[in-house]
Amino acid sequence: MSTLSLRLPDSLHKEIKSLAKQEGISINQFISSAVAEKMSALLTESYLLKRAMLGDKKAFLSAMSKVPDIEPDQEDKLK
Numbered sequence: 176m177s178t179l180s181l182r183l184p185d186s187l188h189k190e191i192k193s194l195a196k197q198e199g200i201s202i203n204q205f206i207s208s209a210v211a212e213k214m215s216a217l218l219t220e221s222y223l224l225k226r227a228m229l230g231d232k233k234a235f236l237s238a239m240s241k242v243p244d245i246e247p248d249q250e251d252k253l254k
Contacts, residue, residue: 181206
């Protein structure tokens, strides 16, 4: 495990301390979790962008043309 020295504004430190206490975890656990969530979001975005570049619009439209044009069931309709 690595150690990281981090400077935070007092107001941010106060809020993190309060939120960590509410969650019943340490400040270190709170910050580790927050960093992991941010990394996950960024890595997912990168993954999806790479996958999108592999897409084939012609193949997509061909597949979509095979979907019947019918009304969805009542429970499947968007509100």
